Amino acid sequence: MSADNKDPRLAMLVESIVRLSRGELSSRIEPSTARDEVDAVITGVNLLAEELEQVYEQFEKRVESRTAMLRQAHLDMMKMAMSDALTGLANRVALMEGIEEALGQAANGAAPPALLLLDLDSFKNVNDRFGHDAGDRVLQEVAARLNSVVRESDLVARLGGDEFAILLPAASKEVATQVARRALEVLGEQIQLDSLHVTAKASIGVRLGAPGQTADDLLLDADTAMYAAKREGRSIIKIFEPVMLYSRQLRSQMAAELRGAISSDELILHYQPVVELATNRILGVEVLVRWQHPLRGLIPPDTFIPLAEEIGVIHDLDRWVMSNSLRQLAEWRKDFALDDDFQLRVNLSAVELKQLDLVDHVRSLLRALHLPAHSLVIEITETAIVTRGEVEMYSLLSLQQLGVGIEIDDFGTGYSSISYLRELPVSMVKVDRSLLVELNTRTGQLEFVAAILQLIRAAGLEAVFEGIETREQADQLRALGCASGQGYYFSRPLPADDASALLATTRYLRAGEGIDGSEIAPSR
Structure with missing residues (x-):
């Protein structure tokens, strides 16, 4: 081609x-x-x-x-990164983004947001009593209930542990308060876990957004209001006020000062006599710690003991009280003719009860100070042993075998029943002062106290009543057959020098009078 x-x-x-x-x-x-x-x-x-x-x-x-x-996969990862794995709610990261977005909308003319911060009351007891699986189920139910009280535009988040938040974009004070109240209502209803019934009430802090605020500012203020609610009581709603920041700063400062106070000479011990009601003979003393602050004066334990637990120094505090009070007892036994059954009663925290070296520590102190084990009584609250954990039970049994007395403190305010106490290595029960407050004003209260005393006796335990403030109360308890008690009617808690002066002069208290013969007024 x-x-x-x-x-x-x-x-x-x-x-x-x-x-x-x-x-x-x-x-x-x-x-x-x-x-x-x-x-x-x-x-x-x-x-x-x-x-x-x-x-x-x-x-x-x-x-x-x-x-x-x-x-x-990217969307799923983003969702996981922005949500709480246990409850499916938004997490802290998602909440902060939501707050920033709501604040941005407010800056452009929309109504400011409101942030509610919720902390469950006594949730730790749920985990301790029923286990963490039950605790997780409670948290999931709480999440569902909180979702049921909010608007579609609102955001419910879990910040970790038992702390939750509700973000209300463009919300008024009335709307925020209404949501908070509905949250308390739904959380106040019992949660059923198989055969168990649990109540997960909460303390709520509310912060309404303000011009110029950042997401961190809003969260901090809501958190401050929430802690104010917890300090005031359970199932409380508190709306943020600027004065709360001062209170929080003061608390933070006090926490820093408390750490140093334990290792310095700022802590002091007072001793309140426990008496035999039939004779007013001094059977022993309860040790009470005070904080002698260089600027704020004498700070009572109700103020700083919860703070010590919160910041993690309660262990050091317990050890300081134990060693110093036992040294004082050793001095008294050397200087005065104390009765053989005279006992020092020392309060012990739940944290200390879990220390593996507690028994060795007590044994070493008693041996070094040449003190008989029966001269020491350790007082523990009901909540400290409600779980009957292995370490706690080991500590109690070992202390009992050592010869140390074990007493349940504040009986009548916690979870214990008489049948429950019979299973524990305890020999004494201190009945809470709240049962005596209405002894002569409330119908049937005297009979109620008598019934409690009989139950304690039937369990083979000794009852000690605290908070006795009048002669009438002492006479009534004596008539009921109560063996021992303590309270302002007999003596206020005394500094070491005054307690020494008392023990040096008598074994019997002049009820209703101080060591100088002056009349002792009731605490209230």
Whole structure:
């Protein structure tokens, strides 16, 4: 074939191959009717183009599928990063983003947001009594209930532990208060866990957004209000006020000062006599710690003991009280003719009861100071042993075997029942002062106290009544057969020097009088 008569199909083939190389996979050449070798090549090129097109389509589908999977995985990861794994609520990161967005909308003319911070009351007792699985189920139910009281535009978050938050964009004080009240209502209803019934009440702090605030500012203020609510009582709603910040700063300062006070000479011990009601003989003393602050004066334990527990120094405080009070007892036994049954009663925290070296520490102190074990009574609250944990039970049993007395303090305010106490290695029960407050004003209260005393006796335990403030109360308890008690009617807690002066002069108290003969007024 001459150049002038060159077959045009060859040019078409070259052009088609070039298009295929460029990715134009839909390119095709129509074969001629000649059905010769050129047409055979054209057919081959068309088949190749068709196969390439099919392969590319499959590749595109795979790429689209993989892209969709990656996009979904990214969304899932983002959702996980912004949500709480246990409850499915928003987490702290998501809450902070929500607050920033709501504050931004407020800066552009919308109503400011409100933030509610909730902390469950006594949730630790749920974990301790029923286990962490039950605690997790309670948290999940709390999350569901909180979701049920908010608007669609609101955000419910779990910040960790038993702390929750509700963000209300564009909310008034009335709306925020209404949501807080509804939250308390739904959380006040019992939660049923199989055969168990649990109540998860909460303390709530409310902060209404203000111009110029940051997300951190709003969260800190709501947290401050929430702690103010917890200090005031359970199931309380407190709306933030600027004065609360001062109180929080003061508390933070006091926490820092308390750490140093334990290792310095700022802590002092007072001793309140425990008497035999039939004779007013001094059976022993209860040790009470005070903080002699260089600027604020004498700070009572109700103020700094919870703070010591909160900041983690209660262990050091317990050890200081134990060692110093036992040294004082050793001095008294050396200087005065104390009765053989005279006992020092020392309060012990739940934290200290869990220390593996507690028994060795007590044994070493008693041995070093040449004190008999029966001269020491350790007082523990009901809540400290309600779980009957292995370490706690080991400590109690070992102390009992050592000869140390074990007394349940504040009986009547916690969870214990008489049948429960019979299973514990305790020998004494101190009945809380609250049962005596209405002894002569509330109908049936005297009979109620008598019944409690009989139950304690039936369990083989000794009852000690605290908070005796009048002669009438002492006479009534004596008539009921109560063996011992303590309270302002007999003596206020005394500094070490005054307690020493008392023990040096008598074994019997002049009820209703101080050591100088002056009348002792009731605490209230």
